[in-house]
Amino acid sequence: MPNSGENSQQPKLWTPVFVVIILIALCAFVVGQGLNAGSTVYINRLGGGATLAGVGAGVFSAAAGVARVIGGPLADLRGRLITMAIGGVVLVVGVLGMAITANPDLFLLWRFLQGVGFAFVTTTAATAAADVLPVERLGEGIGYYGLGQALAMSFGPALAITLVAFDPPEMLYWGLGVPAVLALVACVFCRYEKYPDTLPETATYRTMAKQRETNPHKEKPRIIDSIFEPGALAGAIPIMVISPAMGFAIFFSGLLGTSLGVGNAGIFYTLSAVTMIVVRLASKSFMDRTPAIKIHAVAVLGGVVGFGMLIVAATANLDPVARSVLFYAAGLPYGLCPGLAIPVNQTVAVKNSSAERWGAANGLFLLLVDIGIGVAATIWGITNDMFGFAFTLGCVIVLVIASLGVAYLCYPADDKRWRR
Numbered sequence: 001m002p003n004s005g006e007n008s009q010q011p012k013l014w015t016p017v018f019v020v021i022i023l024i025a026l027c028a029f030v031v032g033q034g035l036n037a038g039s040t041v042y043i044n045r046l047g048g049g050a051t052l053a054g055v056g057a058g059v060f061s062a063a064a065g066v067a068r069v070i071g072g073p074l075a076d077l078r079g080r081l082i083t084m085a086i087g088g089v090v091l092v093v094g095v096l097g098m099a100i101t102a103n104p105d106l107f108l109l110w111r112f113l114q115g116v117g118f119a120f121v122t123t124t125a126a127t128a129a130a131d132v133l134p135v136e137r138l139g140e141g142i143g144y145y146g147l148g149q150a151l152a153m154s155f156g157p158a159l160a161i162t163l164v165a166f167d168p169p170e171m172l173y174w175g176l177g178v179p180a181v182l183a184l185v186a187c188v189f190c191r192y193e194k195y196p197d198t199l200p201e202t203a204t205y206r207t208m209a210k211q212r213e214t215n216p217h218k219e220k221p222r223i224i225d226s227i228f229e230p231g232a233l234a235g236a237i238p239i240m241v242i243s244p245a246m247g248f249a250i251f252f253s254g255l256l257g258t259s260l261g262v263g264n265a266g267i268f269y270t271l272s273a274v275t276m277i278v279v280r281l282a283s284k285s286f287m288d289r290t291p292a293i294k295i296h297a298v299a300v301l302g303g304v305v306g307f308g309m310l311i312v313a314a315t316a317n318l319d320p321v322a323r324s325v326l327f328y329a330a331g332l333p334y335g336l337c338p339g340l341a342i343p344v345n346q347t348v349a350v351k352n353s354s355a356e357r358w359g360a361a362n363g364l365f366l367l368l369v370d371i372g373i374g375v376a377a378t379i380w381g382i383t384n385d386m387f388g389f390a391f392t393l394g395c396v397i398v399l400v401i402a403s404l405g406v407a408y409l410c411y412p413a414d415d416k417r418w419r420r
Contacts, residue, residue, distance in 0.1 A: 072363020087120025275335025
């Protein structure tokens with residue numbers, strides 16, 4: 001990663017451990033995105049119905065939700081490395097277990113383990129990223145950390161669809177087992193808890209280590225007392241309101257493209273990932289200098305424009321080429337929505353929580369993202385079957401706009417100033 005933007009006035013951002021954490025996140029999200037995109041096709045190739053695939057998706061989401069509630073506090077109380085490694089082991093078992101057994105009767109068991117492992121790894125990795133970043137560049141660093149997720153949204157589904165087309169279809173799980181194992185191996189190099197002095201001077205974990213040295217007998221709270229971090233709600237509630245829009249893009253944009261006769265609906269995802277990557281690479285120029293409400297407002301604008309373009313593609317009397325181009329191009333403004341909304345709200349959630357509770361804060365934040373996206377899979381399916389895509393997209397836009405008002409109500413005073 002380039003260091004050209006860093007100078008003597010700024011603390012160092014790109015440390016080896018931060019690069020390792022981004023690699024772990026990239027691998028874990030490639031596995032998660034790939035499993036969600038490829039498992040439905042896998043079950044279909046085995047002669048199973050969409051019901052089993054849907055139940056599997058529900059089991060994955062439910063397992064991930066429970067694991068986030070447990071994994072975040074566990075990372076606070078027992079350590080980031082051990083929690084991440086546990087998640088890595090469970091993820092590898094869940095992925096390779098399906099490859100080895102090739103038994104659809106065990107499909108739900110493996111989906112459960114995949115959800116638990118994925119949630120443990122990604123929740124702890126997000127917390128570790130916040131640990132090792134200098135506080136002056138926390139928002140910028142979280143934006144860079146999100147590159148793993150942005151790249152995975154483009155690469156993961158494409159890889160999965162390619163792998164599951166091979167014979168036997170278990171190549172899906174053998175192939176995704178590679179990044180799962182890589183994430184687990186990379187955990188070995190994430191040992192900053194043992195060597196906090198190697199972190200930047202203002203890194204939060206280094207500061208926490210010094211405080212523990214001066215007060216070594218401070219009693220740690222029990223896990224049950226650390227599950228809920230109310231400070232994180234400042235960023236978690238706005239993201240929960242806007243995340244159903246992301247859920248529509250994840251679960252139904254491909255179906256919309258197919259129904260419109262678009263040749264390769266995956267281009268929508270690729271272009272949205274391009275925007276997310278560009279935005280996060282540019283995060284240095286605005287993430288820690290601009291009020292959060294302004295950044296969230298741009299995310300809302302991008303979502304409204306992107307989904308508005310999809311409405312036009314679905315309803316206007318366009319020739320096939322123009323419809324396809326409009327559908328693809330909608331991915332560019334839409335990419336601003338997750339590309340900005342996720343890191344800015346995660347930054348608000350973390351900054352509004354005490355450093356000792358960042359694991360719980362990230363767990364709660366990601367749990368509400370999962371809830372918003374997961375609920376969308378059901379609600380948008382029902383509205384689409386009853387009223388069609390245009391109506392559903394209208395509902396999506398309403399939620400995107402509503403999230404701006406919710407953000408203004410939830411953000412701390414310094415984060416919701418329109419002028420600074």
